[in-house]
Ligand SMILES: [Zn+2]
């Protein structure tokens with residue numbers, strides 16, 4: 001259940017989340033600098049972990065090393 005909190009929210013154009021309007025500038029600066037939208041699954045992923053996310057989530061099976069499977 002969502003309760004309308006005091007103040008309004010704005011949708012961050014980078015991550016499409018509702019952010020308190022008082023925070024949107026700060027959030028957007030942080031968001032666009034640190035987060036990246038995964039082109040494959042559309043999730044927001046920290047830029048630092050984008051590669052890790054890709055490898056863990058979208059890497060082709062043949063990339064897995066020494067898993068012993070198959
Ligand atoms: Zn954002």
Ligand SMILES: [Zn+2]
Nearest residue numbers: 038040041057
């Ligand atoms: Zn992804």
